[in-house]
Amino acid sequence: MKNQRTPTLFEQKIYDALLHIPKGRVTTYKLLAQTLRCRSAQAIGQALKRNPFAPEVPCHRVIRSDHHLGGFQGKRAGASIREKTRLLEQEGVLFNPEGFLIDPDRIVQI
DNA sequence: CGCAGATGGCTAG
DNA sequence: CTAGCCATCTGCG
Numbered sequence: 001m002k003n004q005r006t007p008t009l010f011e012q013k014i015y016d017a018l019l020h021i022p023k024g025r026v027t028t029y030k031l032l033a034q035t036l037r038c039r040s041a042q043a044i045g046q047a048l049k050r051n052p053f054a055p056e057v058p059c060h061r062v063i064r065s066d067h068h069l070g071g072f073q074g075k076r077a078g079a080s081i082r083e084k085t086r087l088l089e090q091e092g093v094l095f096n097p098e099g100f101l102i103d104p105d106r107i108v109q110i
Numbered sequence: 111c112g113c114a115g116a117t118g119g120c121t122a123g
Numbered sequence: 124c125t126a127g128c129c130a131t132c133t134g135c136g
Contacts, residue, residue, distance in 0.1 A: 005121090008119085010118095010119065010120085011120090028131095029130080029131055029132085030131075030132065033118090033131090033132095038118065038119075039117065039118060039132095040116095040117050040118030040129095040131080040132090041117090041118090041129095041130095041131045042117070042118070042119075042120095042128090042129045042130090042131050042132085043117090043118055043119040043120070043129080043131095044119095044129095044130090044131080045129055045130040045131060046119075046120060046121090046128075046129045047119085047120075047129095048130065049129070049130055050120080050121090059130085062130080063130095064130085064131070064132090065131080065132070066131095066132090069130090070130050070131080071129095072130070073130085074130070075130075076130060080130095081130095
């Protein structure tokens with residue numbers, strides 16, 4: 001593990017935004033992208049997948065704009081997603097058995 | 111409802 | 124410098 005490279009400006013913004021998310025609140029990739037002044041949510045997901053700051057950065061508070069969970073720990077399905085939902089439930093954000101957000105009001109923009 | 115294309119930045123060679 | 128990648132998004136059939 002010698003990939004301790006220098007975090008890019010975008011990554012720092014992403015992590016900073018996540019830390020700005022209050023407890024019990026979630027954000028979407030696209031929304032986060034707009035906050036970062038970026039038009040690609042893909043870049044956001046990539047940075048989170050790399051997440052050199054995990055688990056210092058609550059990347060589990062980021063979901064898709066379709067109210068879907070999205071992915072976690074580099075996977076779009078599996079036990080990782082279950083854990084992600086579990087963490088959000090503990091914060092007050094409930095999801096459907098299929099992985100869909102029940103309370104869209106929990107989504108806030110940074 | 112399902113698929114393909116677009117889109118912007120990151121990593122690796 | 125070039126090419127491929129991404130936990131996405133949007134549009135079209």
